[in-house]
Amino acid sequence: MPKIVASLFSGCGGLDLGFTGGFAFQGREYERLNTNIVFANDFDQDAANCYNANPLLTADGADCLLQDIRTVEADAIPNFQILLAGFPCQPFSNAGNRKGVNDDNGRGTLFEECERIIRAKINAGHRPQAFVFENVRGILSSKMPDGVTTVPQEISNRMHDMGYNMSMQLVCASDYGVPQQRYRVLIIGIDAELGIGNFDFNSLQEIIHEYHIPSRSFGRDEELLLGSILQGVHEVQDDVVWGYSETTQRSVDLIGGCRHGMEAFDYFVPGFRKEDLPEVVFEGRSWKDIPYELLSPRFKKIADDPKKYHAPKFFRRFAFGEINGTITASAQPENCGITHPVENRRYSVRECARIQSFPDEYSFGNIPLQSRYKVIGNAVPPVLGWVVAKALLNFLPEN
Incomplete structure (x- = not known):
């Protein structure tokens, strides 16, 4: 059975394409993965239209819903086993005017929508197995309103309270098959009730070696x-x-x-x-x-x-x-x-x-x-998404 995936803040579908697979890049095939994306969402009309213009994403998965996630009820989202979320990164970015959670548009707190939806699914008896969050490295030092707690610490505390083991890593995309020195933070949570511990980011390197994917640090580039x-x-x-x-x-x-x-x-x-x-x-x-x-x-x-x-x-x-x-x-x-x-x-x-x-x-x-x-x-680079997806699917139980 395929892993059921829901995607929030999907953008034009880079991470979703990685978790779907079935595409080629620079002469290398990235195989179709055993997943089914049943929900995708974004508030940006151009991003959603771009997502929906691609059979690579929609042929076997859901169209991207154009709606503010804050107005989407959790029970309107099909039950899922894996949640993907690249919540808007601009408030945390080093490239812009960094505001963290105090962003005037409320984007800095949108990670709380992920918490809301996961918690609602747990309360309804449909406990997700894992989540994958992606953000810019500026999030590492971005603070909560108390001025002391970092956003990653807050996310970890909240997800731990819901029973998830969380792992976090700053990665460079060029280490994982992407022709770009792009640094991003990956946050991966695993349901503690599965009894399999924390996700090990070293497994990404194993995927690079197994599939002979080019890498700046772990192989030929x-x-x-x-x-x-x-x-x-x-x-x-x-x-x-x-x-x-x-x-x-x-x-x-x-x-x-x-x-x-x-x-x-x-x-x-x-x-x-x-x-x-x-x-x-x-x-x-x-x-x-x-x-x-x-x-x-x-x-x-x-x-x-x-x-x-x-x-x-x-x-x-x-x-x-x-x-x-x-x-x-x-x-x-x-x-x-x-x-x-x-x-x-x-x-x-x-x-x-x-x-x-x-x-x-x-x-x-x-x-x-x-x-x-x-x-x-x-966007999240699709090849990076594929490497993460492959490693995560190997780690999670099949059922």
């Missing part, structure tokens, strides 16, 4: 380098690029492309080894490559006192020989590596999707261009 990921992307139909503003474009032009040039693509052939690549393909660029006299007053201020400003890497351009940094929802070059290594433009939608490990057949439906970048940046 050639397949994760930008030069590999961008191969053939121009052949994908309906790819589009969101242009930069005039001011931003000027900065990008001044920085210039990485020194290796487009001819470096020729190094990234099947079976190449990183050790054989010339040093130039590892050399990225940033605002620091703009001549001082051409810097804006803002950047001159930072350049004059780099210690004060922690020498930020605005307008980072990752080289073909590097693993890209985090793709964010804003898709702005000031705070993430979103600019092509050689061409003076933002990554295309499909290039961003590949960096997030979405398969090329993933559809964005008819949602607006800027929203495509947003839903990609907010």
